[in-house]
Amino acid sequence: MNFKDRIIRATGKKTPFRLIVVDLTATMNEIGKYHNAQGFALKLLAENSIASIFLSAGLKFPGTVSLTTRFSGEITHIQSDSTPQGLVRAMIPQPELQAVGANEPALLPQSVSVIKLNELGKRVHESIIEAPSVSMGQNLATYLLQSEQIRSAVGIEAAFNKVDPSKLDYAAGFYIEAFPDLEDKDINLIEVIVQNLPKFKDMNTPEGFNLDELLDQLRGPYDIDIVKEIDPKPFCPCSKERTVATLATLKTADLEDLMKEGKDLEVVCDFCRTKYQITVEDLKSIIDERK
Known part of the structure; x- marks a missing residue:
């Protein structure tokens, strides 16, 4: 059996x-390719993205959750954006990511910030x-x-592959939320279930991560209803139009300075690494619209 990336959302019947359980292995391997991410940096990208997915699953409206974890050290921050539909993108500043390579970076945790956006941004x-x-x-x-x-x-x-650190062996996680009326006896039992959970590496197989086993282990003696199952995938909404709109936030004097250089600009998306050519005519159009 070949396992695929999934997000499974469930609630207790009684x-x-x-x-929520998540397998994001293939998705993060694809995102890792965009960035040429390896080793611990790829691991951090994946783990931050899973946390973002857990938060976006709780949105009660169409929108996006942006989760940023900041550090002092060789990596300053990781940002992951996700939607309730399982769309996800992630980034570490490219110079930092390439400087670290496959090595384990020296990190000191600083802060976690969460921004929730509605469908209008x-x-x-x-x-x-x-x-x-x-x-x-x-x-x-x-x-x-x-x-x-x-x-x-x-x-x-x-966990990244020891032979090929540009690939993850698995990227998975679980999230259990206690509703306000959950009784103490059930809280205690769930704590015991989590404490005795098999190691993630033991649920990984040559065919992929066994998400169904993780779900079965976590449900314990409780009956659950599967609310939704989603196939996550990488997605970035960037475009040349959005890139031009971002440049339009610059001051007119700055845009004119760029025009004077007489060269096209190459702008690279921080998330998907797509390159956009912004021409002198594009800059002139932005300035003309202000007149």
């Missing part, structure tokens, strides 16, 4: 909790907390408790 929520750890699971659980008063259990793990 017990008030929510459960308007910010409807913004929050920031001090990051307690390099562990994305611990960071997410802390954010949920501090900023949204949600009790949760989170496990997120990605």
